[in-house]
Amino acid sequence: MRVFLGFAIFLIIAAAIFPFVLMRGINLVTPYKTQTILYRSIEDPDVTIEFQMKDVGGRGYLKRVVQIEPGFFWDRATGVDLEAVDQSQWRRVDEDVNEHGLKW
Known part of the structure; x- marks a missing residue:
């Protein structure tokens, strides 16, 4: 018992x-998925600042803005404050990627 x-x-x-x-x-x-590429580096166009979202089911989406630097095996993501972006080093592009396939 x-x-x-x-x-x-x-x-x-x-x-x-x-x-x-x-x-x-x-x-x-x-994983986080890219919705919009906001900026591209003037020196290296492969380095970008992106707006990303992560689907967490019924709780909605987590959102972040990160700098993506391509790597050999995986990309390195670093958090970015959009207010502190140096406009002399970055070109604004606003490329819509929409990896989640959301309809606006």
């Missing part, structure tokens, strides 16, 4: 925690 009670308590706790662990795992695995 004691083993059954312990197992029942374990199942109740596991069932309560599982949805949170599942949602956190989905959040970590889902």
